[in-house]
Amino acid sequence: MNKKPTEDSFDHVRKIFTDYLEQHAHRKTPERFTILKEIFATDGHFDIETLYIRMKNHKYRVSRATLYNTMELLLDCGLVTKHQFGTNFAQFEKSNLFKQHDHFIFSDSGEVLEFYNPLIEQIRSQVEELFDVDVTHYSLTFYGNSKPKK
Amino acid sequence: MNKKPTEDSFDHVRKIFTDYLEQHAHRKTPERFTILKEIFATDGHFDIETLYIRMKNHKYRVSRATLYNTMELLLDCGLVTKHQFGTNFAQFEKSNLFKQHDHFIFSDSGEVLEFYNPLIEQIRSQVEELFDVDVTHYSLTFYGNSKPKK
DNA sequence: TTAGATGCAAACGGTTTGCAGGGAA
DNA sequence: TTCCCTGCAAACCGTTTGCATCTAA
16 A cells, blocks of 8 residues: 555556557557656656656657657556646656645745545545536645744 | 625725735736726636737727736735646636635536535645645646536 | 657747836826 | 836747658557
């Protein structure tokens, strides 16, 4: 449940991606797997530009276009999640296969914290009932600041 | 509590804006009040371009720059709320002075529904306690589709 | 062999900025 | 009269697109 990602779990991730690509008749290119590996090798959130630079530093150059393209695939198969935190402030993160969570963001620094509160599931099901819809995903983000010292 | 906005309540809104401008030594220009009036004359969500066109149709031409500028002020004094629903899909809405609410968005059509569920307040206070922070605002949006007919 | 993928650079579109002119205080 | 505000157009910047080349299948 709280198991940390391991080499084993990356095998799992790679299999999910492989299966997804095969099922959708997409090619299994080295770029795609290298991007996946880079994403899962690091914790926390990132944006495209950061990922681009990180990969370049690791001597693996991919074009931004390919990054955007691949993110689309990774989003589609659920391995990555996208958060639009504000205008021109989109970030991705690898899906935590072990724990669902939402975000708190410091307004000043932009630092991102994660939490999980099961009450959100109650709200979700009440929304589904209220509007007679299926909720496919949701976004819950709190913004604020450290409590001032008294 | 569920009172609909009336001419009286727009007086109230105008006073809030006036006070805000005076307190911050901002000028009370006709553009600013015309924009405010236009926003509060219509229900629902809108983006800058829509507002720009709407005002032009009403024979009141303001530049986009002034719209962006004024939205900043209206956000700051709490009369308007901004929602970033996705990349290049920011919308504003006049703050409902009578009722707090969150959103459900149809993934296909982009149609926006509103709901309020008090459980969100419990999550908020638990987040504040957990991280020892003050939450200034939050965003909760569900995405999904109509339930398929069986 | 060939259709899908990549890399590059140009295009795109919402937002921001620089600057000259205008008007609230 | 002052200097904040407006309008305009260019700049900005993250993202998308078009196209030639490459390569997985």
